[in-house]
Amino acid sequence: IYAEATKKVRKPKPWKHPQPITIAQLRQMRDEFWDTAPHYGGRKEIWDALRAASEADVALAQAIVESAGVIVSNADLTLCYDERGLIF
Template identity: 70%
Template structure:
């Protein structure tokens, strides 16, 4: 008799090893006030520039950035697996490296807000 988690993982076609959790896009979200693409890009760049100073490995932060910016979820999953990142939340907002360091990603680096203003 297996545990529920491993049974579900097998049904989903995912591996049952650590970090084998399926990843998905984050749920829709809204910024506190409408923002432009330029403002969003600036917020993202600022986050990625400062994230390594909060702990963890620079290589893992770089892999998380590449996964967050990947064109599709399969590519993101390959990056996550290759870096040995353990996915705690399927939307990548909480991950760990193999040494147990925690990495938290804000929604704004993972997806666009619903109230993004399109610049003309």
């Protein structure tokens, strides 16, 4: 698991909603995700770091996850762990 800690963050592939949505609807969906995500487990500080990383450019995102102790399993941040092995 520790070998995965060195994986470099990369920009994810573009995502497309199955139906047309507005920018406001997309922002609301993102806010709802980040508001509810910590309730599924894990520490709030790690969720906050992942949100900051997801909203930053790739170089800053890398620095954020490294400083927060996030173990990046998938380079697009779709699968991450904290140092205790909790999945995010």
